[in-house]
Amino acid sequence: MTPREVVAAVVDPEIRVITIDELGILRSVDEDPATGRVVVTITPTYTGCPAMDVIRADIRRALAAAGHPDAEIRTVHSPAWSTDWISERGRAKLAAAGIAPPAPVRAGNVVPLTLAVRCPRCGSLDTEQVSRFGSTACKALWRCRSCSEPFDHVKAL
Amino acid sequence: MTSSFDFTLALGDDALIAAQRLGEWTSRAPEMEEDIALANIALDQLGAARLLLTYAGELEGAGRDEDALAYLRDDREFRNCLLVELPNGDFAVTMAKLFFLAAYQLPGYTALAGCADERLAAIGAKARKESAYHLDHAALWVKRLGDGTEESHRRMQAAVDQVWPYTHELFAPWPGAPVDPATLRADFDTCVDAVLAEATLTRPADGWTPGGGRDGVHTEHLSYLLAEMQVLHRAHPGANW
Numbered sequence: 001m002t003p004r005e006v007v008a009a010v011v012d013p014e015i016r017v018i019t020i021d022e023l024g025i026l027r028s029v030d031e032d033p034a035t036g037r038v039v040v041t042i043t044p045t046y047t048g049c050p051a052m053d054v055i056r057a058d059i060r061r062a063l064a065a066a067g068h069p070d071a072e073i074r075t076v077h078s079p080a081w082s083t084d085w086i087s088e089r090g091r092a093k094l095a096a097a098g099i100a101p102p103a104p105v106r107a108g109n110v111v112p113l114t115l116a117v118r119c120p121r122c123g124s125l126d127t128e129q130v131s132r133f134g135s136t137a138c139k140a141l142w143r144c145r146s147c148s149e150p151f152d153h154v155k156a157l
Numbered sequence: 158m159t160s161s162f163d164f165t166l167a168l169g170d171d172a173l174i175a176a177q178r179l180g181e182w183t184s185r186a187p188e189m190e191e192d193i194a195l196a197n198i199a200l201d202q203l204g205a206a207r208l209l210l211t212y213a214g215e216l217e218g219a220g221r222d223e224d225a226l227a228y229l230r231d232d233r234e235f236r237n238c239l240l241v242e243l244p245n246g247d248f249a250v251t252m253a254k255l256f257f258l259a260a261y262q263l264p265g266y267t268a269l270a271g272c273a274d275e276r277l278a279a280i281g282a283k284a285r286k287e288s289a290y291h292l293d294h295a296a297l298w299v300k301r302l303g304d305g306t307e308e309s310h311r312r313m314q315a316a317v318d319q320v321w322p323y324t325h326e327l328f329a330p331w332p333g334a335p336v337d338p339a340t341l342r343a344d345f346d347t348c349v350d351a352v353l354a355e356a357t358l359t360r361p362a363d364g365w366t367p368g369g370g371r372d373g374v375h376t377e378h379l380s381y382l383l384a385e386m387q388v389l390h391r392a393h394p395g396a397n398w
Binding site for chain 2: 044046047048049050076077078079080081130131132133134135137141155157
């Protein structure tokens with residue numbers, strides 16, 4: 001596997017069904033042509049995301065196991081991560097795990113208008129927000145009025 | 158030391174002290190969802206604080222990192238506004254504080270995103286997205302309590318009256334800063350007036366204007382907050398876990 005493939009397969013420690021590549025926080029994986037050293041660039045979902053240290057450690061461990069023990073991991077904040085960077089495959093995985101994926105961010109709105117969120121369990125659009133803040137910084141807590149199940153929703157950012 | 162250092166430190170201290178105060182609600186909020194919300198907002202503030210203090214340390218060039226700035230300065234060296242250090246009070250006071258803070262931070266970070274300093278611009282672009290959620294959340298509570306029962310209205314109005322004098326310090330002119338806070342007042346006023354009106358609350362008259370935070374002159378509340386926040390790091394320098 002190439003270093004890019006190795007790093008892309010690292011899963012997010014807080015939403016373990018999705019890889020950091022699918023989540024859109026993996027920005028680049030390069031190899032220094034002179035030294036062969038792997039340079040990985042990642043960006044946090046939220047500034048205070050407490051998972052960043054674990055993500056860095058997981059990347060380092062995966063690369064070491066693949067024969068790249070001296071990888072450099074850089075963290076960038078610009079451009080700021082957006083939920084629009086979650087891949088289609090990532091969105092499908094979230095939904096399959098019972099986490100409603102985010103709606104596209106509308107240009108110009110800092111807080112996106114939340115249209116109806118589809119219940120990831122029964123598919124109903126008759127849902128309501130319980131709290132704007134959920135089990136992790138990037139999620140809100142919702143409830144389905146049809147099947148009564150609570151569920152997480154990755155809020156558009 | 159440059160004006161950029163002082164300015165970055167001030168924004169970082171605002172976020173750090175706000176995070177510490179909001180964190181005090183953890184396990185004590187009126188409902189579980191709110192407990193999680195306040196902890197999340199505190200975490201966002203802490204995230205912004207870490208980026209800002211790290212950068213402030215680099216601008217200063219004296220070898221101080223985020224931890225040195227957060228844990229090893231005394232109260233007179235902090236540059237946060239007084240608003241964030243005020244005690245949490247009841248839930249209405251906390252929401253009034255958060256509402257005014259977010260109504261200032263959102264236009265502040267938005268303006269920062271367009272400033273000439275690339276690092277500050279990146280932090281502003283990132284933090285403003287989170288700030289928008291804080292404002293939304295606090296405004297919702299201000300409306301809910303203000304336009305709620307007689308008792309909730311009374312307490313929300315009392316909270317707004319109590320905290321209002323501390324908002325003026327946020328907009329004291331700062332010529333030469335990457336973003337002059339005086340330019341943010343119009344956005345703040347528009348937002349605050351709209352929310353207070355919908356909440357059936359009255360905007361207090363401008364009178365007393367306590368200040369001094371940007372010069373390191375604080376209320377005694379900050380000293381107690383720092384004592385709690387810094388004790389571990391000072392007792393065990395360099396502690397890591």
